[in-house]
Structures are given as structure tokens and as C-alpha cells.
Amino acid sequence: xxxxxxxxxxxxxxxxxxxxxxxxxxxxxxxxxxxxxxxxxxxxxxxxxxxxxxxx
Numbered sequence: 162x163x164x165x166x167x168x169x170x171x172x173x174x175x176x177x178x179x180x181x182x183x184x185x186x187x188x189x190x191x192x193x194x195x196x197x198x199x200x201x202x203x204x205x206x207x208x209x210x211x212x213x214x215x216x217x
Contacts, residue, residue, distance in 0.1 A: 165173075177186060 181189060
């Protein structure tokens with residue numbers, strides 16, 4: 162994974178916890194996952210989205 166070892170990943174995780182706090186990290190992950198899903202959906206089938214907009 163990008164040439165990162167276990168030590169580097171632990172350090173990065175520690176820095177994230179210090180910056181954002183332990184409670185907000187799951188929320189950030191959820192928001193990032195939702196954004197990725199939305200992007201994939203937008204690029205997956207834009208032709209059908211246009212048809213749905215016309216039907217409304």
C-alpha cells in the first residue's frame with residue numbers, strides 16, 4: 162500500500178487522532194465514503210440520470 166510500513170501507518174493514525182479527535186474520525190470516514198459513492202454513481206451511468214431528470 163503505497164510503500165508504507167506498519168510504523169508509518171501507526172504514526173499517520175496517531176497524527177490524525179491528535180488533529181481531529183477520536184470521536185470525529187469515524188464521521189470523517191463516513192463522509193469520505195459517501196462522497197466516493199456519489200462520485201462513482203455520477204460517473205457510472207450519466208445517461209440514465211438525464212432520463213430520470215426529464216421524467217420528474
